Amino acid sequence: MEDRSEVIQVRCDKLPAPPRTRLQVWFIRVCSSIVVWTCLFQIVVVGELWHPHLLYKITNRISQITQLPLRVEVAVQSPPSLPPARNYTSNGFLRVSCNGGLNQMRAAICDMVTVARFLNLTLVVPELDKASFWADPSNFEDIFDVKHFIESLRDEVRIVRRLPKKFHRKYGIKPLEMPPISWSNEKYYMQQILPLFSKHKVLHFNKTDARMANNGLPLDLQKLRCRVNFQALKFTSQIETLGYKLIRMLQEKGPFVALHLRYEMDMLAFSGCTHGCSKEESEELKQMRYAYPWWRDKEIDSELKRSQGLCPLTPEETILVLKALGFDKDTQIYIAAGEIYGGEGRLAALRSAFPRIVKKEKLLAPEELQQFQNHSSQMAALDFMVSVASNTFIPTYDGNMAKLVEGHRRYLGFKKTILLDRKRLVELLDIHHNGTLPWKEFADSVQSAHERRMGQPTRRKVIMDKPKEEDYFYANPQECLCEETSCDDLLSPGNSSGKG
Numbered sequence: 001m002e003d004r005s006e007v008i009q010v011r012c013d014k015l016p017a018p019p020r021t022r023l024q025v026w027f028i029r030v031c032s033s034i035v036v037w038t039c040l041f042q043i044v045v046v047g048e049l050w051h052p053h054l055l056y057k058i059t060n061r062i063s064q065i066t067q068l069p070l071r072v073e074v075a076v077q078s079p080p081s082l083p084p085a086r087n088y089t090s091n092g093f094l095r096v097s098c099n100g101g102l103n104q105m106r107a108a109i110c111d112m113v114t115v116a117r118f119l120n121l122t123l124v125v126p127e128l129d130k131a132s133f134w135a136d137p138s139n140f141e142d143i144f145d146v147k148h149f150i151e152s153l154r155d156e157v158r159i160v161r162r163l164p165k166k167f168h169r170k171y172g173i174k175p176l177e178m179p180p181i182s183w184s185n186e187k188y189y190m191q192q193i194l195p196l197f198s199k200h201k202v203l204h205f206n207k208t209d210a211r212m213a214n215n216g217l218p219l220d221l222q223k224l225r226c227r228v229n230f231q232a233l234k235f236t237s238q239i240e241t242l243g244y245k246l247i248r249m250l251q252e253k254g255p256f257v258a259l260h261l262r263y264e265m266d267m268l269a270f271s272g273c274t275h276g277c278s279k280e281e282s283e284e285l286k287q288m289r290y291a292y293p294w295w296r297d298k299e300i301d302s303e304l305k306r307s308q309g310l311c312p313l314t315p316e317e318t319i320l321v322l323k324a325l326g327f328d329k330d331t332q333i334y335i336a337a338g339e340i341y342g343g344e345g346r347l348a349a350l351r352s353a354f355p356r357i358v359k360k361e362k363l364l365a366p367e368e369l370q371q372f373q374n375h376s377s378q379m380a381a382l383d384f385m386v387s388v389a390s391n392t393f394i395p396t397y398d399g400n401m402a403k404l405v406e407g408h409r410r411y412l413g414f415k416k417t418i419l420l421d422r423k424r425l426v427e428l429l430d431i432h433h434n435g436t437l438p439w440k441e442f443a444d445s446v447q448s449a450h451e452r453r454m455g456q457p458t459r460r461k462v463i464m465d466k467p468k469e470e471d472y473f474y475a476n477p478q479e480c481l482c483e484e485t486s487c488d489d490l491l492s493p494g495n496s497s498g499k500g
């Protein structure tokens, strides 16, 4: 059985600390049952579940979770038992340097563990990107619980914190440094990469983003990608403690929406999306774009891009869309993002439409956030936790964070994620703006455009030879969402996503 203990923690906040006596075990069992069932009840009442089939499946999953405390009892008698380490002959060491922001690296870590397992390698704890736009100096162990990562995967693959000294450069060992080919399947790794170890003891992958295909991989590899993502990667206790505190503060005030308002300067500069910006702002964004040599596109037609649905929604557009979707001034909204471009001025309109908007900077005392301040990945980890735990998650752009959180929420029982159809939305917004489409029709059209985009069970879209355009594995890891075949009917096109 897979360990779902993290599932409870994220969904219903932390369980009490490990118990010492039978009475406490019993007490925890009762409490956690209550917590779990209360959560379920709320989910049903709030109407987040629209599919009777799905409800049955989730009830099943939750009743399995309720039995978890039994395992706590076992743990009381002996120290927590780890799976036995897998006994295999290692073909060599794999070093990886992840590139990109937190969530891109997260997916890459899952892929690299899977490659190491498949090729019988020894993985060195991944190195994180310190030179990306975010310039976060954090190491793996500053963000993830490295001990848990190594130990919980030891029945699959050997992971070491550092490359053993005898393989260091100064002893004449030259690792082969290379980026593996993007979107590769297992055959590439077996046929092209494994043979390199006959000459080299150490291989160093110096890029890791999207190096594995979304589709067509053997089921056990897909499941391992999930296992790393959902179980082996846990944030450090400092991040978890503060993340849970944020979640608790929000939950105490009722259900909440996490809005991933990806209207940040880097996004706008990189994408060239300047709709709604002043002339000066457009110029500033353009200068920033030219300042980053590795951002390839320099001259960008913002309006064309916007009409293709390739721009994040502006704060002003977001207000109309949220209202059309039925959110109102009583809705509690957590802004899961860094600094919004244009600052408080830009947020003011959003705030007057939704007075219950909060940010982590407002909820927590400055001292609490200080330790994370210059570590954008650690800040992003807090937003990740809150977004996963929210009642509704709404990303205004489909970047890596949006996709990874979407996948996590599917795993936790298809929690509601509103996947905005930005191409359709800008059409509707524009004809609403010029007076062609009155509010009522606008709102109806926005709603009907999103009926089937709420994070319901669906199959990933597969497009041969166009991996970038197909659905991303980590946004919908369908192989890991259902127990074997029992989920097939849930995923079949005819009866998966209709209105019940």
Ligand SMILES: *[C@@H]1O[C@H](CO)[C@@H](O)[C@H](O)[C@H]1NC(C)=O
Pocket: 087, 088
């Ligand atoms: C690992 O497997 C090898 C070969 O099958 C065996 O000789 C060795 O004793 C095993 N090691 C352990 C620790 O089980």
Ligand SMILES: *[C@@H]1O[C@H](CO)[C@@H](O)[C@H](O)[C@H]1NC(C)=O
Pocket: 087, 088, 089, 091, 118, 119, 120, 194
């Ligand atoms: C990995 O090790 C297993 C035995 O543990 C062996 O059956 C398998 O062929 C090995 N695969 C590779 C690629 O070395």
Ligand SMILES: *[C@@H]1O[C@H](CO)[C@@H](O)[C@H](O)[C@H]1NC(C)=O
Pocket: 177, 178, 179, 206, 207
């Ligand atoms: C990765 O290694 C290759 C081969 O050594 C090199 O050409 C490339 O510039 C490196 N890329 C990065 C991002 O370091």
Ligand SMILES: *[C@@H]1O[C@H](CO)[C@@H](O)[C@H](O)[C@H]1NC(C)=O
Pocket: 370, 371, 373, 374
């Ligand atoms: C964060 O960095 C800024 C400048 O880069 C510096 O002024 C500030 O003191 C740093 N804050 C902390 C908490 O380290």
Ligand SMILES: *[C@@H]1O[C@H](CO)[C@@H](O)[C@H](O)[C@H]1NC(C)=O
Pocket: 430, 431, 434, 435, 436
């Ligand atoms: C409003 O915009 C749409 C699409 O851009 C256009 O087809 C329509 O003619 C416009 N209507 C008015 C009244 O300007």
Ligand SMILES: *[C@@H]1O[C@H](CO)[C@@H](O)[C@H](O)[C@H]1NC(C)=O
Pocket: 489, 490, 492, 494, 495
């Ligand atoms: C869902 O689809 C499967 C196969 O396509 C079918 O057997 C099943 O009856 C359908 N379930 C519902 C509730 O429509």
